Amino acid sequence: KSVDIVIASEILEHLNEPFKCILESxxxxxxxxxxxxxxxxxxNPQHIQYFRIKDMLQLLEKAGLKSVKVHPNAxxxxxxxxL
Numbered sequence: 001k002s003v004d005i006v007i008a009s010e011i012l013e014h015l016n017e018p019f020k021c022i023l024e025s026x027x028x029x030x031x032x033x034x035x036x037x038x039x040x041x042x043x044n045p046q047h048i049q050y051f052r053i054k055d056m057l058q059l060l061e062k063a064g065l066k067s068v069k070v071h072p073n074a075x076x077x078x079x080x081x082x083l
Contacts, residue, residue, distance in 0.1 A: 001027075001028065001029070001030045002028050002030075003028055004029070004031045005033070005034065006033045008025060008036075009035075012051065013037050014047065015048070019059060022063045026065065029083055032080065032081060032082060033065070033079075033083070034079070034081070035056070035078070036076045036077065037079075038076055039073055056077070056079060057070070067082040067083075
């Protein structure tokens with residue numbers, strides 16, 4: 001609980017264990033967490049994960065996050081979480 005806002009923009013799709021990043025975000029954020037991920041699979045070889053909206057919502061719920069607003073876009077999906 002050391003910062004007001006954590007922004008993880010276009011990061012989770014690069015991680016082997018994205019849930020750990022979400023948990024760390026929960027640990028350090030006081031007010032908000034903002035996450036963006038690609039909206040669709042692409043040919044970027046550095047993208048080792050793909051998150052459909054429902055999959056991301058399940059992951060966020062597993063981390064204890066309930067107040068989530070989803071803003072889909074053609075290129076990315078934005079998740080705004082209030083703590």
